[in-house]
Amino acid sequence: MEKQLLHITVNNEYRELYINPKRLLVEVLRDDLALTGTKRGCNTGACGACTVMLNGVPVKSCSVLAMQADGAEVATVEGLAEGGKLSLLQRSFLDHGAFQCGFCTPGMLMSATALLKEIKKPTKDQIKEAIHGNLCRCTGYNSIIRAVRAVAEGEYKERG
Ligand code: FES
Ligand code: FES
Structure with missing residues (x-):
């Protein structure tokens, strides 16, 4: 072709x-x-x-x-990382142990990043909905959802 x-x-x-x-x-x-x-x-x-x-x-x-x-x-x-600095969500994933093997992590991060661009403070249900097409076979979803919520709740700030 x-x-x-x-x-x-x-x-x-x-x-x-x-x-x-x-x-x-x-x-x-x-x-x-x-x-x-x-x-x-x-x-x-x-x-x-x-x-x-x-x-x-x-x-x-x-x-x-x-x-x-x-x-x-x-x-x-x-x-996602700009100028060598991880995004807020990437930092939160690290802090919350939101991955183990990491295979699902890039996809999770992209779905969650898109959500946070659209909705600044998503509810737990909105987070679940946003990542419902992303399967994780090891971490369990609770820590992933906690990591997204922490960013949504303003627990992470840009570093200067
Ligand atoms: S590799 Fe694309 S959805 Fe699984
Ligand atoms: S961390 Fe292994 S599949 Fe999600």
């Missing part, structure tokens, strides 16, 4: 690359752009490990063709 030119902005960096139009967004992120923070688990849209933001909306990148992101802005977990 003839390759097509993909124009995409990932973590605020504009990229152009020729790809087979059948390739998935998760493949291009991981294999072409070396952004391996985005995980590939089930590959069927069920686990959420591959969650990224597409124009600010969380999507499962194993369920999106890369060409569907042509001209779009994509944010991955690598873009």
